Amino acid sequence: MYNKGTIIPGLAIFVLVVTFxxxxxxxxxxxxxxxxxxxxxxxxxxxxxxxxxxxSHMQLLNEWRDAVLRDNKRDIITVDGKQYRKGLQLACMQCHTSKEKFCDSCHEYTSVKPYCWDCHLTPADVVSKKETH
Structure with missing residues (x-):
């Protein structure tokens, strides 16, 4: 076998790099x-x-967004007798009122930068806007 001295070390390095x-x-x-x-x-x-x-919360929110904005289906969801309107602010942020304590803790851990807040206001922003008007 030709170049036996370089093929075996090369294969060993390749396996180490691939399995690193x-x-x-x-x-x-x-x-x-x-x-x-x-x-x-x-x-x-x-x-x-x-x-x-x-x-799969992001898939759920995307489905709600598409249904409400694109298809105009503003159905109310009923879970265990409690009704929720489709939407991040209408359903989720009614209970999970602190973006920092709820959303940001996991998103920072996973290094995810969601685009939800490009359009939506956090509950704290909603309160501060009401106070200034």
């Missing part, structure tokens, strides 16, 4: 995921169970 993320994650310790502050009643009062909301 696996080795790195196996031996490093990540900080624990944050526990966002839940409103009184916790997940019992939410539109979906905590596991669903953690995994």
């Amino acid at each position: 993320p696996l080795w790195y994650n196996a031996f490093s310790t990540a900080s624990p995921a944050p526990k966002p502050e839940l409103p009184p009643g916790g997940e019992k009062n939410c539109v979906a169970p905590e596991s669903v909301m953690r995994a």
Whole structure:
């Protein structure tokens, strides 16, 4: 076999480089995921169970946005006898009143920059705008 002295070390280096993320994650310790502050009643009062909301809240919000803005379907959602209007401010922020304690804690941990707040006001902004008018 030709160039045996360079092929085997090259393959070894290739395997190390390709598997580096696996080795790195196996031996490093990540900080624990944050526990966002839940409103009184916790997940019992939410539109979906905590596991669903953690995994797919953005898909739910996008579906609501599309239904309300594009299809003009402003249906009211009823969960356990409680009614919610579709919307970030109309449903979610009624209970989760602190963006910093609820939304930002997880989004900072996962390095996600949601674009929700490009259009929506946080509850604190709504209060401050009412006070100035």
